Amino acid sequence: MxxxxxxxxxxxxxxxxxxxxxxxxxxxxxxxxxxxxxxxxxATEVSVGEQLDYTITGIDAGAGIMAATEAAIDAYGLDDYQLQPSSGAAMTSALDAAISNEEAIVVTGWTPHWKFAAYDLKYLEDPEGVFGAAESIHTIVREGLDSDLPEAYEVLDNFYWSPDHMGEIMVAVNEGADPAEAAAAWVEANQDIVTEWTNGVNTVDGDALTLAFVAWDSEIASTHMIGYVLESIGYDVTLMSMEPGPMFTAVATGSADAMVAAWLPGTHEAYYEDFKDDFVDLGANLDGAKIGLVVPAYMDITSIEDLKN
CATH class of the missing domain: 1.10.1270 (Trp Operon Repressor; Chain A)
Known part of the structure; x- marks a missing residue:
């Protein structure tokens, strides 16, 4: 002013x-x-970039959304910005601290995620289409699972739910519930939905089954939930948390039986292309997922282009 x-x-x-x-x-x-x-x-007005210290707060360095954000920095000419890798937990912690003080912050964001229920947030418009359209989360299994563990294959093939369903578990976990307990409570409260996945499927007697997942809030929710469902028909389920690359490698090599955590076509595109001939894609278990740059609603910007101001 x-x-x-x-x-x-x-x-x-x-x-x-x-x-x-x-x-x-x-x-x-x-x-x-x-x-x-x-x-x-x-007196010179403080620019958006200066308010943000020219920093975009990200998550794991290997995540697809990080590569997309680097592409957005180039596409929108945000030459002064740096993308700060962290983790999902560290990103939401930084977001919480900024909102508590009504400060400027921009983070890599995706839905489904509990933060959209906890805070008043908005995606920045992406006129260049760098982050792509809405994504789906796919179920991917190792080759031979249909013959080795046919009951598990059938349940995983039937599995489909909504972002709101997933969000119920994520919110419960964020409020302090143990992921396994939150997933079990959701299954018990939604037997009408779960029955659609398990109807007509035979029970088994302690067959071992391993599910790989990346430790994002969304995938913690979905993997614990489907693991509980598979345990309910008799499987001895082991959950393995790992980074996206090793997750795809594990299923492709058979060291894990399945995952319900593949974000496509954008976020995990590179891993999918590397291993698509070595696993079976059962299709989407959730539609309407989205990635992009997210800011608190009180920030007076609407587009990624505004970060240059």
Whole structure:
């Protein structure tokens, strides 16, 4: 905001001595009140980039959303910005701290995620389409699972739910519930949905089954939930948390039986392309997922382009 000092005019008829005294008094009063001298001064408005310290807070360095964000930095000419890798937990912690103090922050974001229920957030518009359209989360299994563990294959093939379903578990976990307990509570409260996945499927007697997942809030929710469902028909389920690359490698090599955590076509595209001939894609278990850059709703920007201001 620009501020200008103006000398007050002195009425005609006063002596030069009174004019000088009056002007000196007026200037002194204004300087005391505003901290400005009698030269014109201008305070520069803090830019969006300066408010953000030219930093975008990210998650795991290997995540697809991080690669997309690097592409967005190039596409929108955000040359002064740095993408700060962290983790899902560290990102939401930074977001919480900024919102508590009503400070500026921009983070890599995705839905489903509990943070959209906890805070008033908005995606920045992406006119260049760098982050792509809405995504789906796919179920991927190792080759031969249909013959080795046909009941598990059938349940995993039937599995499909909504972002709202997943969100119920994520919110419960964020509020302090153990993931396994939150998943079990959701299954018990939603038997009508679960029955659609298990109807007609035979029970088994302790067959071992391993599910790989990346430790994002969304995938913690979905993997614990489907693991509980598979345990309910008799499987001895082991959950393995790992980074996205090793997750795809594990299923492709058979060291894990399945995952329900493949974000496509964008987030995990590179891993999918590397291993697509070595596993079986059972299709989407959730539609309407989204990735992009997210800011608190109180920030007066609407587009990624605004980060340049």
């Amino acid at each position: 620009k501020k200008y000092l103006k000398r007050l005019g002195i009425t005609a008829g006063l002596s030069l001595t009174l004019v000088a005294a009056a002007c000196g008094s007026e200037d002194a009063n204004q300087e005391a009140a505003t901290g400005e001298n009698n030269e014109d001064s201008q």
